[in-house]
Amino acid sequence: MNRITQLFQQQSQKLLNVYFTAGFPQLTDTRIILKSLQEAGADLVEIGMPYSDPVADGETIQDSNQQALENGMSVKMLFEQLKGMREEITVPVLLMGYINPVIQFGIEAFCQKCQEVGVDGLILPDVPVDVYEDEFKAVFEKYGLLNIFLITPQTREERIRQIDAMSEGFIYMVSSASITGAKTGISADQETYFNRISALNLNNPRLIGFGISDHKSFERASQYANGAIIGSAFIKAIATSTDLPQTIKRFVKGIKEPA
Structure with a gap:
């Protein structure tokens, strides 16, 4: 059973998914951050694959993408860094x-590498559900990868039902039409x-992202879904850290526990 599916069967409330950009702040920080997030109590980890034009993301994540690319991060490098991660990482891991870059790497080769290193699912915001179904679904399923779809306040009910029918794992509820990090609360x-x-009583669990930045907004989001996704606030927290494990421990505790 996929680790994402297993997690939601075991725990259905107040799940914390933390996003970070691979290769940021430093090229070699990826595994340190991943391990530290697990130890700090994150329930899922979402690793961003740096891209030169991350259209859904705000300035904070855009800047982290640019820095990671300048550091030398690439899809190939990321897979090298994740090799053997399942010897110490048990939480579900997604690539966002x-x-x-996935097409440039080769769809099948990319999915095969995901399976080899132990990636559980993918979040690809610029792939429409119809395109996924026609072009990518078969190869994703071949390698045991879940594709996580996004819905927004503007998504029609008909499309939400279609996404729910095709989804496994969870549905990513974008809290607003803005880019990441644009609003908080x-x-x-x-x-x-x-x-x-x-x-709508959807079949799949839901996590809310965009605008979640502290314990209060995490708790509020968790009242309406199975948990929340935090990205920009975490990127800001680690950007100038001199002790990543301690910074990450404090950050996750601050999200999950009241002050």
Whole structure:
């Protein structure tokens, strides 16, 4: 059974998924951050594959992408860094990024490498559900990879139902139409959207992302879904850290526990 599916069967509330950009702040930090997040209590880890034009991301994550690329990070390098990770990493691991670098690497070769190193799923925001179904679904399934789809406040119910029917793992609920890191906290309009999605009684669990930055917003999001995804706030926390394990321990504790 895929680790993502297993996690949601074992735990259905207040799951914390933390995003970080591979190769940031330093090229060799990827495994340190991954291990530290697991030890700190993150339930899932989402590793960003740096890309020169991350259209869904705000300035913080864009800057981390640029720095990682300047550091020398690439898809090939990332797979080298993740080799053997399952000897010490038990939490589900997802790769998040854009389809161009995956196509350049080769779809089948990419999925095969994911399976080899122990990646559980992918988040590719610029791949429409229809394109995924026609072009990528078969090879993803061949290598045991779950594809995580995003929905937004503008996604039509018909499309949400289609995504729910095709999904395994969880659905990524984008909390607003803005880019990552543009807003913090949860508004009344967002709560209306969360309630609307809850009323659909979808088959798949949901995690809420965009705008989650502290314990309060994590708790609020967790009232409407199975947990939340944090990215920009974490990138800011580690950007100038001189002791990544300690910084990460404090950050995760601050999200999961009241001050």
